[in-house]
Amino acid sequence: MTKLTDLTIAQARDGLRAKEFSAVELTDAYIAAVESSRPLNAFITETPEIARDMAKKSDARIADGSAGAMEGMPIGMKDLFCTEGTLTTAASHILDGFKPQYESTISKNLWDAGAVMLGKMNLDEFAMGSANITSYYGNVVNPWKREGDDTDLVPGGSSGGSSAAVAAHSVIAATGTDTGGSIRQPAAFTGIVGFKPTYGRCSRWGVVAFASSLDQAGPMTRDVRDSAIMLGAMAGHDPKDSTSADIAVPDFEAALTGDVKGLRIGIPKEYRMDGMPAEIEKIWDQGIAWLKDAGAEIVEVSLPHTKYALPAYYIIAPAEASSNLARYDGVRYGLREEGKDLIEMYENTRAAGFGAEVKRRVLIGTYVLSAGYYDAYYLKAQRVRSRIVDDFKKAWNSCDLLLTPATPSAAFGAGENQDDPLAMYLNDVFTVPASLAGLPGIAVPAGLDSKGLPLGLQLLGRPFDEETVLRGAHVLEQQAGFNAKPQFLA
Amino acid sequence: MSLDKKTVARIAHLARIKVPEEDLEPLAGELNNILGFIEQLNEVDTDGVDPLASVVEMNMRQREDAVTDGGYPDRVLANGPETAMGFYTVPKVVE
Numbered sequence: 001m002t003k004l005t006d007l008t009i010a011q012a013r014d015g016l017r018a019k020e021f022s023a024v025e026l027t028d029a030y031i032a033a034v035e036s037s038r039p040l041n042a043f044i045t046e047t048p049e050i051a052r053d054m055a056k057k058s059d060a061r062i063a064d065g066s067a068g069a070m071e072g073m074p075i076g077m078k079d080l081f082c083t084e085g086t087l088t089t090a091a092s093h094i095l096d097g098f099k100p101q102y103e104s105t106i107s108k109n110l111w112d113a114g115a116v117m118l119g120k121m122n123l124d125e126f127a128m129g130s131a132n133i134t135s136y137y138g139n140v141v142n143p144w145k146r147e148g149d150d151t152d153l154v155p156g157g158s159s160g161g162s163s164a165a166v167a168a169h170s171v172i173a174a175t176g177t178d179t180g181g182s183i184r185q186p187a188a189f190t191g192i193v194g195f196k197p198t199y200g201r202c203s204r205w206g207v208v209a210f211a212s213s214l215d216q217a218g219p220m221t222r223d224v225r226d227s228a229i230m231l232g233a234m235a236g237h238d239p240k241d242s243t244s245a246d247i248a249v250p251d252f253e254a255a256l257t258g259d260v261k262g263l264r265i266g267i268p269k270e271y272r273m274d275g276m277p278a279e280i281e282k283i284w285d286q287g288i289a290w291l292k293d294a295g296a297e298i299v300e301v302s303l304p305h306t307k308y309a310l311p312a313y314y315i316i317a318p319a320e321a322s323s324n325l326a327r328y329d330g331v332r333y334g335l336r337e338e339g340k341d342l343i344e345m346y347e348n349t350r351a352a353g354f355g356a357e358v359k360r361r362v363l364i365g366t367y368v369l370s371a372g373y374y375d376a377y378y379l380k381a382q383r384v385r386s387r388i389v390d391d392f393k394k395a396w397n398s399c400d401l402l403l404t405p406a407t408p409s410a411a412f413g414a415g416e417n418q419d420d421p422l423a424m425y426l427n428d429v430f431t432v433p434a435s436l437a438g439l440p441g442i443a444v445p446a447g448l449d450s451k452g453l454p455l456g457l458q459l460l461g462r463p464f465d466e467e468t469v470l471r472g473a474h475v476l477e478q479q480a481g482f483n484a485k486p487q488f489l490a
Numbered sequence: 491m492s493l494d495k496k497t498v499a500r501i502a503h504l505a506r507i508k509v510p511e512e513d514l515e516p517l518a519g520e521l522n523n524i525l526g527f528i529e530q531l532n533e534v535d536t537d538g539v540d541p542l543a544s545v546v547e548m549n550m551r552q553r554e555d556a557v558t559d560g561g562y563p564d565r566v567l568a569n570g571p572e573t574a575m576g577f578y579t580v581p582k583v584v585e
Contacts, residue, residue: 101565200546239553243546311528322505329506331578333569342583351508359507363498363517364524366505378527382541384534389542407569421520423528438545459537463545 004029005490009226009416011331012172015064016072020355023062023072027055027116030074030171033467033490034118037170040141040488042161044079046119060221061114069385070233071114076174078164079120081217082206083106085447088116090208091125091135094353096335104206105238106175106217113233116484118171122161124211125355126325127182127210133414134357142190143168143486145450151427153411156186156427163190163218170490173221175228177207177213180313181431183442188406188456191445191484193473198464199438200233200245203238211320212243213481214313214435219473221308224474228252231466247464251343255467256474261295266399270306271430279449280405281463287403287446287457290479292474302394303391307435308384310425313382317369318359321358324366328353386434389437401472404430406443429473434460442473445482454484493518493525 015021031048035323051074058072073262082088082100089095105277108157111117124134132140136176140160142153146165155164159176163186166174178181178196202217209215219230221260237382238244245390267288269339272281292298330336330349337348354362368377408429434441440463443456461469491502495569498521502509509517563576572579 085559101568110567189541225517235556239551243544243548245548247549305534308534311531314524315528315531318499326506330571331580334571336571339581342581344508345581346506347508348505350506354507359509360506360517360520363501364521365532367493367501367521367525370501370504379541380531380536382529382533382543383536383539386542387534387536387540389545422523427528436545489492 006031007172008222008428009070009172009229012073013071015413018383023058023116023383024052027051027070031451037165037168037490040164040168040335041138042122042140042165043119043410043450044068044089044091044122044137044161047086051116051118054111054398058114058116068112068114068233069229070110073114073172074116074118075123076118077107077112077240077380078123078159078162078175078177080123080151080177081175082208083107083117083120084389086120086206088120089137090127091123091137092353092355092358093136093335094328094350095192096342098333100325101208102206105203106234109234109236110175113126115233117224121159121165121174124158126208126314127158127177127179128321128322128357128361130181130185130240130424131158131414132157132186134355136355140164141412143386143488144190144411144453147453151413152180154189154414156183156411159220162349163187163192163194165444166190166192166220166222167486168488169454173219175217176220176236176368177217178216178435179317180204180435181428183218184294184431184441185427187443188445188454189411190483191486192220192222192452192461193442193444194218195442196233196440197231197235197383197466198245198267198440199414200243200468201235201464203236203241204246205238205240209324211317212324223258224230224470224477225253227442228245228256228470240432245464247250250467252466252470255470257471259416260291260475260477261303263295263296263401263468264399265298265472266301268297268301268306268395268402268404270303271404274410277409279455280408282329283446283455283457284405287476290476291403296477301399301402303395303433305384305387306433309436310429312381312388313436314364315377318361318365319369319378320365322329322362322369324405325358325362357421385436387435392437392439400468402460403444404458404460404481406430406458410449410451410453410455419436430458439463440466441462442469444473444476444480445480446476447478448484549557
């Protein structure tokens with residue numbers, strides 16, 4: 001018999017309906033998997049008692065016919081979502097001991113749909129990073145390794161605990177958040193599916209804020225169908241988030257028709273960058289060929305301001321972060337370091353509580369917003385952002401989806417890419433433009449590189465057209481037939 | 491544009507982050523590296539382009555101006571590192 005932890009959400013749903021196993025049995029299998037995957041350091045907090053309690057209630061709902069879309073599904077919650085009564089850290093020392101008195105809308109939606117919480121997932125501190133090496137709670141280890149090489153690799157970031165745990169089958173799925181690529185890049189590094197929906201599709205209420213005009217939650221799952229199911233449970237209008245879109249949530253799973261005939265797939269020529277590794281180019285060309293074989297029409301498009309997306313992002317995101325993170329001052333929650341007066345208490349608390357990357361970004365953000373530099377940096381970046389949005393709008397005249405690589409490389413070792421913060425920022429070169437434009441984007445595992453590591457492809461769509469993105473991703477997934485598994489499985 | 495030690499110290503104070511004297515120089519180097527990368531935005535012609543603050547193309551909804559939440563000071567204060575008599579406490583600010 002297949003291990004319970006090898007089932008996808010769709011398969012586990014069928015098994016629960018057919019009474020082949022109970023929600024408690026499924027959850028117990030995952031609690032054991034969480035324990036055996038501790039070497040990955042994917043969890044900041046494990047919540048087995050909460051999980052068992054939730055699973056019992058799931059079995060009761062299944063018995064009385066009131067099961068929800070995620071009924072009995074044991075998931076990981078990125079530790080950026082506030083969970084009432086359960087430690088929420090954002091992987092930062094400054095939130096020591098913080099137990100929210102309220103539940104984020106996304107986590108509440110998932111629990112209301114029947115999902116079961118296995119624990120809170122590790123991440124980069126305040127979601128700032130692309131390798132999950134800035135967490136106060138330590139690095140997360142990628143369950144994949146290069147062939148014949150025992151070096152620990154990073155799981156991507158910032159949703160690195162989520163990606164590692166989904167790939168290693170220690171959770172059936174996990175939530176992620178994506179500001180510049182923090183769902184899609186870790187998904188690509190671990191051979192799973194990661195879907196950032198349109199900005200506004202999922203409520204940001206109760207999510208620890210990084211850059212509010214960019215942050216968006218989404219599912220991280222083993223396949224495209226699971227992402228469709230889970231997004232359906234997460235999405236929806238929330239009066240508590242004024243940027244949440246008052247748009248009906250469609251049946252995302254019904255969008256998986258398996259048919260892309262006549263769909264126009266745009267290939268942005270500016271994404272074919274100088275010095276792009278041959279293997280990335282090859283998997284991209286392969287993806288183009290797969291969609292063409294399936295009957296899609298391939299069109300070349302131009303997004304002329306692509307190269308300016310990263311520099312604009314590294315003004316806008318730190319600026320918003322410096323403002324959002326002003327609240328961590330040692331007064332209302334978390335860490336406090338005493339000082340001789342109030343100002344020194346603030347300064348000591350923030351010096352002790354924030355890690356190096358968070359400090360860098362808060363300082364850059366403070367600088368670009370400071371008197372005399374606001375116009376030259378911040379307003380300039382927002383104007384460039386308008387240009388980038390216009391590029392995409394023009395592209396949609398000639399195509400329905402865009403196909404690009406998800407990342408410029410496969411997963412790397414923890415010490416191989418961190419000497420220079422800028423080198424780390426380049427990880428998000430393919431994901432940041434869509435973040436700035438608020439567009440839905442999905443990373444789908446497409447194949448292995450010559451060292452046996454997964455590589456992902458990215459599909460981008462029009463605002464609030466998640467259905468076409470999912471339809472394309474589903475066909476891409478079928479064509480790729482990716483079924484490789486990491487060396488470490490829970 | 492290049493940041494010197496003095497500017498970094500000023501920004502750090504604005505951001506309320508204590509930075510030890512010996513860290514200012516290396517930090518200036520790191521920040522200048524990032525600012526150098528950002529400078530390429532000057533190549534983009536943005537004359538007549540409006541700054542974009544939000545990608546949400548919809549009007550903000552209005553709601554009735556009514557109290558919808560609150561009335562639980564204990565929960566509000568539950569995570570405070572130091573609280574007393576229904577207040578957060580901070581080091582003395584008035585002499």
